Amino acid sequence: MSPAPRDVAQIRLDNALLLFDEFVSATVKHPDAATLRGLERRFAERLQIQPSYWSQIKGRARQIGERLARQFEQLCHKPQGWMDIDHQSPSAMAAAQTQAQAAEPDAPPSTPQDDDERFIIGLVLTYYRRHPQRARTRLLDLLGEVLTPSPAPAVKAAPKPGATPASELDDWRRAQQGVAPLKKKR
Incomplete structure (x- = not known):
């Protein structure tokens, strides 16, 4: 006889504890009790919940609902639906992976990658x-x-040696139009 399927609330709790274990292992090498208390507060901040709410979730006084599960996934950079998959048993995990791959083959290109x-x-x-x-x-x-291609620069003919290019001469004449002549010294 196969074991009874676990309920979603228990799976989400187990996965939240897995997320906390990942957070602890990524943060410290050898955690002790005092370090863990501080890490639980920081983990709760990362999940954007109150530390007391995290404590209630761990103590099974609160359950992780749909919105909170998606929030955990997003903030811990897990794929959508990750919290609802039983990551404890290998057979359930393999079945969930094939189901997730069939449902969503690739992330859309507009999804942020990092x-x-x-x-x-x-x-x-x-x-x-x-x-x-x-x-x-x-x-x-x-x-x-940024996205509009810039027009190709016009190729200028090489000026004759010793000659002033026409565009420079035109620029100089325009600049001189508004300038009053200098007064002669007495």
Whole structure:
């Protein structure tokens, strides 16, 4: 007889604890009790929840709902749905991976790939949300400059030796038009 499937709340709790273990191993080499208390607070800050709420989740007084699970995935850079997959049993994990690959073969190219891209997107969104019309105009101008190919520079004929190029002569004449002549000394 196969074991009963685990409920989503327990899977999410186990995965949240896995995320915390990853955070601890990435942060310190040899954690002790005092270090862990500080790390739990920092982990809660990373997840953008209160440390007391994280404590309640660990103590099973609170469950991780749908929105909070997606928040954990996003802030810990995990694919969407990661919190709902049982990462404890190898067979469940393999089945979930094939299901996830079939559902989403590749991330869309507009999805940010790293922290730098997420930072830039956050900046642009913040600017747009504060000043939508100005942001739209400025961003379109900027992108127009960058994405529009510049016209090919005209090839100038080589000037004759000792001759002043015509464009330089024209520039000099335009500059002299608004200048008053110098007065002669007495």
